[in-house]
Amino acid sequence: MLHPLVRVSRLLRRFYGTKLSDHQAALMARGLPKREPISGVQDIIVVASGKGGVGKSTVAANFACSLARLGKRVGLLDADIFGPSIPLLMNVHSEPLVNDRNNLMIPPQNYNVKCLSMGMLTPPDGSIIWRGPLVMSAVQRLLKGAEWGPLDVLVVDTPPGTGDVHLSLSQHAPITGVILVSTPHTAAVQVTVRGAKMYEKLGVPIFGLVENMRYSICENCSQRMEFFKDSTCARSQEALPRKLISLPLDPHIAECCETGVPVVIKHPDSDYSKLFTQLAGDITDILDKQPKVADKDKATGGGNSEG
Numbered sequence: 001m002l003h004p005l006v007r008v009s010r011l012l013r014r015f016y017g018t019k020l021s022d023h024q025a026a027l028m029a030r031g032l033p034k035r036e037p038i039s040g041v042q043d044i045i046v047v048a049s050g051k052g053g054v055g056k057s058t059v060a061a062n063f064a065c066s067l068a069r070l071g072k073r074v075g076l077l078d079a080d081i082f083g084p085s086i087p088l089l090m091n092v093h094s095e096p097l098v099n100d101r102n103n104l105m106i107p108p109q110n111y112n113v114k115c116l117s118m119g120m121l122t123p124p125d126g127s128i129i130w131r132g133p134l135v136m137s138a139v140q141r142l143l144k145g146a147e148w149g150p151l152d153v154l155v156v157d158t159p160p161g162t163g164d165v166h167l168s169l170s171q172h173a174p175i176t177g178v179i180l181v182s183t184p185h186t187a188a189v190q191v192t193v194r195g196a197k198m199y200e201k202l203g204v205p206i207f208g209l210v211e212n213m214r215y216s217i218c219e220n221c222s223q224r225m226e227f228f229k230d231s232t233c234a235r236s237q238e239a240l241p242r243k244l245i246s247l248p249l250d251p252h253i254a255e256c257c258e259t260g261v262p263v264v265i266k267h268p269d270s271d272y273s274k275l276f277t278q279l280a281g282d283i284t285d286i287l288d289k290q291p292k293v294a295d296k297d298k299a300t301g302g303g304n305s306e307g
């Protein structure tokens with residue numbers, strides 16, 4: 001006896017024919033909307049974490065700049081509606097212009113990365129008090145109400161946790177994969193695992209983990225200082241997806257965040273910049289093996305729809 005969801009998804013597939021992939025059919029059977037590609041955007045990579053303050057925005061900004069340094073056409077969407085930090089990290093504060101022809105926002109660019117954030121659309125001291133549906137429509141607007149293309153990769157920085165933004169993104173956009181960021185703290189690991197499970201349930205692939213602030217390197221003697229017990233790190237490693245890179249706690253990284261020049265731009269030859277380059281290279285390799293957007297369009301029968 002077939003599971004009812006499998007039966008419905010087969011029926012949907014028969015109705016839509018080859019335009020609908022198995023994955024899309026499964027989503028629709030579960031009552032989830034069809035994910036529409038973003039016009040001109042090849043791949044969407046979400047940077048997520050369970051806890052706040054673990055370095056997600058730092059990783060998103062430096063990863064985006066590293067991809068750009070490898071020659072990719074890159075965008076960076078700040079989906080943290082309540083606590084946007086990309087304008088500060090990327091030093092982009094101007095309000096985006098709007099294209100009169102199609103009424104789409106034109107994301108301002110810095111360090112060869114097109115950036116868009118709620119922080120550019122609200123005054124710096126203005127607080128946002130919104131409920132879930134408004135937050136979800138704001139994410140839709142930033143995602144689909146902008147002239148992103150042509151882009152190889154759109155990096156999306158998300159708020160901590162597994163709230164409305166994550167759900168909205170995974171339901172409406174064809175996310176190619178997720179990079180998780182966590183420190184080895186047990187509390188951070190536990191919520192990051194929860195976030196990973198949510199993405200898995202929604203059928204979004206997890207590329208791996210950026211471990212942050214596990215250690216530091218002394219500038220004078222190059223000695224490595226570990227901040228966590230081996231057993232804590234082992235537990236975190238066991239619970240979380242495969243590690244892509246492990247970033248040190250470093251004063252230059254902190255300072256660069258404050259001054260709006262990502263560390264991979266300010267100190268391109270540093271060891272931590274090399275780690276970001278390695279991350280960008282590894283993810284590029286994964287993307288190169290994925291089906292291209294034309295194939296994805298074929299699979300989803302999609303084009304862009306204004307959100």
Ligand SMILES: Nc1ncnc2c1ncn2[C@@H]1O[C@H](COP(=O)(O)OP(=O)(O)OP(=O)(O)O)[C@@H](O)[C@H]1O
Nearest residue numbers: 052053054055056057058160248249250253254257
């Ligand atoms: N490896 C690091 N070395 C030194 N400072 C770091 C490092 N990673 C992040 N930081 C600092 O930690 C603070 C928090 O980082 P960031 O804003 O990237 O975290 P977040 O997870 O995006 O936070 P939020 O959840 O609030 O959006 C920032 O001041 C940043 O400069």
